[in-house]
Amino acid sequence: MADQKKMVESITSMDVDFAKWYTDVIKKAELIDYTSVKGCMVYRPYGYAIWENMQKDLDQRFKKTGHENVYLPMLIPESLLQKEKDHVEGFAPEAAWVTIGGDETLTERLCVRPTSEALFCEHYAKVINSYRDLPKLYNQWCSVMRWEKTTRPFLRNTEFLWQEGHTMHETAEEAQEETLRMLNTYKAFFEETLAIPVVTGRKTEKEKFAGAEATYTIEAMMHNGVALQSGTSHYFGDGFAKAFDITFTGRDNTIQYPHQTSWGVTTRMIGAVIMVHGDDNGLVLPPRIAPIQVAVIPVAMHKEGVLDAANALKERLSEKYRVKLDDSDNSPGWKYAEYEMRGVPLRLEIGPKDIANGQCVLVRRDTREKTFTPLDQLEETIDRLLNEIHDSLYQKALDNLHAKTFEARTHEEFLDIAENKPGFIEAMWCGDPECEDKLKDETGGVKSRCIPFVEKHIADTCVCCGKPAKHMLVWGRQY
């Protein structure tokens, strides 16, 4: 028991060391294990189950908007990757290369996909011939590899899991609509499923995806005020189509280039969930993706009828929820701490007195509020509480986002906030990438997050150079 107690106690407090708190939580909650390849992780059952729940929800959203799943190879010949100049420049520095297959050294080395634009384009060139073949709305679930120098579980891995949508359209307008439709799909998923508010907007030229005409982003704020770029959607115009010679016969019988998008979210979202909602007791999981929604804990388990009642509740609730009954020999107190640490939204306690009274106790993970619930009202109470937990997690995260977002009117103010107030900075910008570089250098890493879709007018001039402002930018340190 001493060991078990220590396990929960040994989570570092967030305020003492947020980074240590984060790695403590993911280890204790058994989300991941490290491996002998740097930056590559084992997703343990509890961690992977979160991903599966995210996948299921997103996949339905993609299919509802007309997308189809496909699977393309994990290897890209170097010559194929090189067809689009900006793209290869962006990705070659972090590529992993297969150079030997079986006993032979390959005549052309093959890149383990860091992203699959090149492969999709190779395929699209073969299957798109007429405007009747458009749009092509493909999505792929897979793992990708980027040879990162500094890695951090979920947030920056050498190998990570993601989905990548790649679509082709008849017109630029349709492609632009798709780009924003998918960004909004991500936003809705973050709000409705992960209970995470996001700032949405367009990346600056400097921060956009290699080869894109425009990159849109959803930016989430972690509990400590640090930004996490959580999903991106890119409009490519017809640049890749030209590079890969993808053409179609249009309605007017002329040969045209189709217009392209891509968009992706990754296992990084698991990191966002941990760092937005977690607390000093461990994980706090949003109910809609929690692998266990209700943990059933029998109290005075060895008294007659308790285990039967607990089992019956488990059976009954499993019809509708993801439920775990813990009938192990550990004490109820240990179990309470354990499932709190694992972020289970609701704990259900059932003991002899409850049985006698035809009730049970529901305890919320986020507030620890107890609700005595008649068994005949159990499902409606659980439904209500799970929704309340979701809403309350969202509101808390939104409050944090608002509380840690600051307006900077002057250069001095910008530097002061950057140094003293972790969070987002809203400030005006002239549009010059040099000002982005300068502020990043001066602050030791505060970068532009995006030009938000809803810009405020904070001042007339750029917070950096004083020239007339073109846009409001949101700034922040990032993971």
Place this chain on the structure above:
Amino acid sequence: MADQKKMVESITSMDVDFAKWYTDVIKKAELIDYTSVKGCMVYRPYGYAIWENMQKDLDQRFKKTGHENVYLPMLIPESLLQKEKDHVEGFAPEAAWVTIGGDETLTERLCVRPTSEALFCEHYAKVINSYRDLPKLYNQWCSVMRWEKTTRPFLRNTEFLWQEGHTMHETAEEAQEETLRMLNTYKAFFEETLAIPVVTGRKTEKEKFAGAEATYTIEAMMHNGVALQSGTSHYFGDGFAKAFDITFTGRDNTIQYPHQTSWGVTTRMIGAVIMVHGDDNGLVLPPRIAPIQVAVIPVAMHKEGVLDAANALKERLSEKYRVKLDDSDNSPGWKYAEYEMRGVPLRLEIGPKDIANGQCVLVRRDTREKTFTPLDQLEETIDRLLNEIHDSLYQKALDNLHAKTFEARTHEEFLDIAENKPGFIEAMWCGDPECEDKLKDETGGVKSRCIPFVEKHIADTCVCCGKPAKHMLVWGRQY
């Protein structure tokens, strides 16, 4: 229209050239596309949807039997792969190696996983300490890579998709039970979902998995009599546990090695479905994995009310089935041929006369039998027909398996069957691998499939050397 007609007509007849028929079908039905990396394919939406349906069904079966999904890295350090001698000998010749990451040549090359025993063992060594940690019942869905010299879509790819179960148990008995439980899970999936009968049994020493103590297999027979090893389940004993130093404290407080299994099925199953059920008109898909179960074809589409009725049926049936309405400008006749070629189990025709009569026409893909169905009995009729199609596909495949399975009592008889009768050969065997080699050489490739769980007594002596027989073996040429 000429083009479209040709598309369907251009499937080579099975009897003329089975291999050509196969590649024609997978191209025409748009299951795959080739890529610039040999043996790596694009799974197009229709092909990938078959895989998704297989996954969903299997995943439920795995979870029902207590398994949890995880995800492990795609790269294995060479030193890790080398820990188990037999295993590395089996897989090194077909390994693909990452030797460069970013700008640097790696100090140790990394193998793109051909299978993940080594990685699971590395992880298990860290998380298994006590008998309380057992069993570990993990499964992983991922892609693997084997540098094959000769490739064939779905059947033998350089990269393929699969699931790999890896489990650890307290005792040898438990592990052996698990090995057979999962083999039987595969068998049930093949019969109940894919409508494919299989021969089950144990592989000979010569044919077992690299590093396993015993390998069990399900062997399916393709329409042309060729065997397809369709799923395997391995019992490892504690060999890997010793090599990777995985130990646990047992109930008696002694340090022990756990006992291990692994088991897998792959996208090869899609090849099996095509080659077991297909015919000269193209695919014939078993209803339970068909991406489209009912194709709704409006007849005289431009007459008033037809499209509305077709749309209403589409909406109604989508509640329960995977449905596609084809309201394109192609003729009904073209559509009939198209969805036949794509193997859609049921076609629903609805025209003005049907609407007037409150009915529609259901046409089975496998028999082309027509059923005039009152609209108020539609779902029950579809349910019945889909089940009948499943049963009838299974029975047809079983008849083929029986018709093409031959007993060989003598060496001469064996060689005669091998030369003249495509199919399985049942024959007695002394247990000596040399006899396996000899028969394989003499027949130009007939290999032992398995020692079936149910052995017949065909003769007293080995069909090859004439020594006393130990087992009956099932033999066959393979893909």
